[in-house]
């Protein structure tokens with residue numbers, strides 16, 4: 001039985017005080033719940049403050065990105081040991097925004113290079129995170145152009161191979177994967193639940209091809225891309241979807257709590 005995860009990706013939002021106020025509201029809804037794992041991913045500047053606020057709660061903390069070297073002359077970067085120190089147990093890697101695959105978003109083409117994550121850097125980050133016991137949430141997904149060209153599976157296969165290719169079977173089993181179709185992120189265009197389920201099943205079969213059946217069966221695969229209180233129930237009811245990576249809707253307590261409740265309702 002896979003334990004669902006609901007992870008809130010706050011992206012570049014919220015001051016420390018706003019972040020503290022948000023988790024203060026979410027906390028009572030999850031403190032006693034064991035059926036669903038709840039994770040919040042604040043910006044770096046709010047990690048330590050959120051960690052303080054979440055002492056004695058079941059909510060876990062994730063970072064939105066990391067650099068793979070443990071320390072040194074890497075101005076502007078944050079290492080895995082620093083994330084541990086700030087209380088993180090999860091870290092998002094390979095998000096389409098850090099990969100510069102902005103799809104239908106409006107960011108200027110010329111600026112996308114600033115985010116140029118590759119499958120190789122994703123793989124280095126995953127290796128570094130696993131070394132320190134932080135669980136990577138690996139994001140994969142196709143743009144609308146890739147979907148329309150019938151390339152959804154091949155794009156995802158390539159992203160999975162690049163990110164997980166150097167891990168052994170046991171390590172692969174500890175990673176969390178988020179299927180995030182780029183065209184669904186921040187657009188309100190949620191992927192149809194059955195289609196999201198189909199692609200998550202494809203991801204599981206890919207992992208099975210590179211690891212053992214048990215790791216593939218235990219692997220938690222989240223869906224992300226315009227998850228809201230209104231559609232979370234249908235998405236989480238799908239057998240291959242083990243929770244969600246939630247952006248915009250995680251910034252508002254009442255809606256995020258409803259999403260958590262939908263995940264709870266999907267467990268037997």
Ligand code: PGA
Pocket residue numbers: 009180184185186187188224225226227245246247248249
């Ligand atoms: P969204 O973002 O829920 O705002 O679409 C999801 C994500 O980018 O992880």
